[in-house]
Amino acid sequence: MPLDRETVKAAIRAKVIDLARALNIDARGVDDGDILPATGFLDSTAILELVVWYERAYDLSLKQEEINIDNLGSINAMTDFLLSRKTRSDA
């Protein structure tokens, strides 16, 4: 079943809020375009946890060089990257 963009965004957003909550931070105001490391909602370890969850949840295997701001820096970027990878693998 093809992935739905809004569903993916909602899932990533929920995970960001969940990881921030573990640090006693309220991240419900996170915008899809926010650069995650700059928001202060998540520290490096939490972002790493987000990446590990992202790989597992969407059955992705990321190369280390793909883990950068351009590909995964925001909820929008993570969604675009995922859909692009899935489209490529479906083709």
Add this chain to the structure above:
Amino acid sequence: MPSPLRVPRVNNNDDSVRVVELAVKAGDFVTRGQIVGAVETDKAVLDVPVEHDGYVLQVLYRKGETASVGSVLLWLGENAGERVIEQTREVYAPRAATPARPTAKAQAMLQELGLAASAIPAAGERLTVGDIEAWLAKEPVPSRAPGSARITPTESPPDVAGTYHDLSAEERGMFLTVSWHRDHAVPGYLEIEYDPKAWNDYASRFAEQNKLLLSPLLALLAFRLVELAKKHPRINATVVNDRRYQYDAVNLGFTVQSGETLYLAVVRDAQEMNAGGFIATLGEVQRHAMGHKLSPSESSGATLSFSSMARWGVGRHIPVVPPQTSLIVAHAATRPSGGAVLGATYDHRLLTGFDVVQVLQSLAQAPA
């Protein structure tokens, strides 16, 4: 990795057997199926074959001794130079329903010798030094393997009722690490205060230039520690049999908390990397640790370590020295005043406080 050959059960009614034959010694090469000894009870004699090819690393019993079923008869390894990790020799002794509690002096003697109180009969209500000496006169004492961590319990059960639970793999790893720190290292700890701003600024610039998703601050600090190991090689060493064992490679251990599990994820041959390569490799092993998928080479062999509890707001922590290393750096959270501490736990057998201060002062200086 060493593997044990355990004392077999001869029959269902006997929990101990007598070793009647031992045909090998440390250093011998044996092949699968080879009979290396024999054990007997009053009812039968049983040959003991080895299950795979290998070198005999250590034989824990002698001919004529009585051994507990399931205890380690001997250790095998793929090469003759492997070290035995644990010592589990158990000379069989019928146990009283409730072992006598040792006196303080007897407890210290038991700990020194690596013996269990429950194995030694007491003449009175308490186990005394005299009881141990009398027992030693009849029983040989197992020698402890160099560099090994003893896991044999030496304590009497508490007076309060409770139940025993086997340690999980993670708990056992922590137990062995802490036991090595207690039994082998002579730990010291010291710290310096520093201004972390220069390091924070440097890490921000590095992240921006390289479009990194994660702050490279801790990775860059750890990489600087690797570089310092080239200048101060004794921080990348350990003590084996009263001699300094200098590691050829710098394998940087980095603590990673994943759920309830604490890993020491290892970047091997870090001395050959540049900052970018080190950050990428560390990022990869961190991801593996987070996913509980560290490979054996990524979870062992650390020669020098780095730990941070800054994310938890911890302003000071004193980590234990990982087995067969001499130094672990402790990074902590920035204080409200803007200052912070860099600490290190070290093996004082090898490093002086002055050595460690020099390393910490250099580490506190961010690259230009």
